[in-house]
Amino acid sequence: MSNILVSACLLGVDCKYNGKNNRNENVLRLMEKHTLIPVCPEQLGGLSTPREPSEKSGERVISKSGTDVTENYKKGADEVLKIARLYGCKRAVLKAKSPSCGSGKVYDGTFSGTLIDGDGVTAQLLKQNGIEVQNENSELL
Numbered sequence: 001m002s003n004i005l006v007s008a009c010l011l012g013v014d015c016k017y018n019g020k021n022n023r024n025e026n027v028l029r030l031m032e033k034h035t036l037i038p039v040c041p042e043q044l045g046g047l048s049t050p051r052e053p054s055e056k057s058g059e060r061v062i063s064k065s066g067t068d069v070t071e072n073y074k075k076g077a078d079e080v081l082k083i084a085r086l087y088g089c090k091r092a093v094l095k096a097k098s099p100s101c102g103s104g105k106v107y108d109g110t111f112s113g114t115l116i117d118g119d120g121v122t123a124q125l126l127k128q129n130g131i132e133v134q135n136e137n138s139e140l141l
Contacts, residue, residue: 001034005084005092005126007101008038010136015040019050024136027093037087041100041122045076056099057109061121064111070121073100077122084131092126096135103133 009016012023030036043049052063054073061073077100084092094101102120107113123133134140 002091003035003037003087003089004030005039005080005087005089005094005131006030006036007093007095007098007136008040008043009095010093011036011038013038013040015043015049017042017049017051017053022095022136026140027136030093030140035087037083037089039080039083041073041076041080043076044079045072045074047072047076053111054099055107055109055111056118056120061099062109073121076100077125080122081125081129084126084129089131091132091134092123093134093136093138093140094120094123094126096137101135103127103135 009022010024010027012021014021054061054063054069061070098120100120100122103123105115106118108116126133
């Protein structure tokens, strides 16, 4: 059994920007063979739930009303990395398309639903530190 970091919203925790979750049965099935460590980078970075939606715009993260929340996202990513190291996690399953957790594709900052190539702040930091990052749509087992 290995420890895997998982976006808490995928486990059914109501921590999404809108106060809801993204419960995913395929992710929950990982508990049969692994210990799942739930994390929400936005909350760990000091943002509330619910909160205004945000998207990456270049290297910044901007809320829908134009507030720069990049520092909250960086702090949350740092905290998630600390947790990964504490638990010896070599792998993470994070929410697709998120400005924190997205891996490979994220929204472009226009709030129009347009995806671009890139990683969320937390996914990028984890990858830079040798942690394999997948999303809930990946082949998980």
